[in-house]
Amino acid sequence: MKINELDRRQFLCSAALGGAGALIASTSKLMASYSKSAPPTDEKKLIKRKLGATGIELPIVSMGVMRADNVALIPAAMKTGIVHFDTAHGYQGGKNEEMLGEVFKDYPRNSFIVATKVPPEEVDNGTGLLKPGSTSKAFLEKLDLSLKRLKLDYVDILYVHGISTRDAALFPAMLEAVREAKNSGKAKHVGMSTHKNEPEVIQAAIDSGVYEVVLTAINFRQDNYQEMKSVIAKAADAGIGIIAMKTMAGGYLDKERKKPINCKAALKFVLQDEHVTTAIPGITNFDQLAMNASVNEDVSLTNEERADLAAGKDVGGLYCPGCDRCVSNCAKALPLPEIMRAYMYTYGYRDITMAHLLLSSLDLPPHPCSDCGTCTVQCTKGFPVPERVMDITRLLDVPSEFLS
């Protein structure tokens, strides 16, 4: 039973991620909609939402343009009713924007919404703070280059890319830059993108009085999802449009990328919140396009999808992202991420054999935490590390033949 469930999820998301299985049926359906005999896009009943106070209305599913090597995906997406395309100044060294420019030059300007993200020039990666080199001038020069690549006079939404602190969000040079971009007509609307400390950044957007849109990471596995919902509601009240990214939480439940998430369910989950205008799942093949575009017509979660999300979230609470920050704090320099992984195998996947094998490979001392007085480890996920180490390493006392 468990294997069947897993296989089904794997099938669903492998196709979504361009993996092993190909959803021929869904591709055929997409092709039917792409044919000349298909009804025009505007006759479809697409679910649409307003983007804050911008005056833009969008279908709830948009497209994250992830690669520059397949031009054909863009017109195919437009045929399904997707109109909003998200790119960035830095994607593929600018080739992503160039590809979009080649496509969009053949379409009326009012038939698509394009958003690009321009990064501040100098960011301290450790603190997320902007350095003095992050000038308005440097930002606007990059915007000009993006517009040239896109072959456009303006973008519909311009984001400051990758903001992770309140200070960075309110950095005067960035506020000046986006104001100037808007005043000059090179950006119709301005915002920020964030995938770290999102609630703090969204609150800063509300307080700024400048940003109109926030592109934020949000998904069913976030520990602070309720906090996110709350601040998103505040943003919506303030007239700020919210666009979701990273809805698929990396696509896999495990570090080894063997246990895929039900991506369609994950996308629908985020869109249950009507304050989220649209999401920009990365789309790199026609199967993914068909699957994501179908959500534009039906966002309701099936019981099966709810069950998949519940199962995925449960494992999520055990998932160690492997940041390695704990290792240097451990007096015994234990391979803590690997031990946490063994813990997840045991209590998340119920696979004691795999956990045993992993632990056996680590060359651990017996009862590794027993003679430490105070644990100096601080886990960024808040895991009770010593308790979990003591609990799971008991497995090493069990001979492997007992685990068959």
Add this chain to the structure above:
Amino acid sequence: MRHTTSCIIILLSIVLASPASAQDSSSSFPSFRGWTIAEDETVYNPNNLWDIIDGAADLFLEYGFVDLHIGRYQKGNDSEIRVELYRFDSEVDAFGMYSQERNPEYAFIDIGVQAYREEGVLNFLTGSYYVKIMTQVRGQEALNAMTAIAKSLDSRLKQRNTFPEILNLLPAQQKLLNSEQYIAKNFLGYAFFRQAYVARYGTGKPFRIFLIAADSTAAAESAFGEFIKTSPGGTTDTSRVERYSVRDQYNGPIEIVRRGNFIAGTVDLEDRKLANSYIDDILKRIDTVPHNNH
């Protein structure tokens, strides 16, 4: 016995997947006279690459990204050269990612497998590493320093500096120099087309020629069959090899052929006679290498 064997397989897969088994490249940044070098404490892996390059991480993960070390060369208060050392699972993966960002119009220089320079940027490929060097400092001194750092890194990393040999199977006639790419997944937007080598051709309307090296003949047969199912209405020629000609709904005219574990074809080439001559050329080249018939 079976249990023991499966345990060993699982154990090996865990050990091989573990970052602990990865080669340590923390000492890969060479010193350079007049500049101080500092390496960032954070080493990025597939789980936190988002933190540093946000949405661009998706593509790196498709190409077997292993880790990223960042070094900073500093001189005085204002001059900084930043070096990003991206390591991949294989040389082909590194080439694939490099080729996703390479533009044939760049100014190429001879470092590693290949390098290119733009104002404030010097990127190069060496073996399974893709190295990006960048600075805000302008002028000849910074340019010289970036070049010297690149050469020194290339020497220190001790990688094999050749393009994937399989690229030689792509026909040479009218091929646009430095347009070759390796597409790991979703070639032409189809999930069943993976591991594709492709280059741009033509002096007028450009077209593409590709070669997919599937893991086995069975895998190639399956992908070929799926394409015909997905893009029906074309014409087949099975007199010599599996061959199919179709106007694909999304990608335009495609001539495609399978031989052994290889699938080859042309995309966007309206002239079928020319397409077939390219196909014949590529088949001759394929016949010079052993097929994977497993």
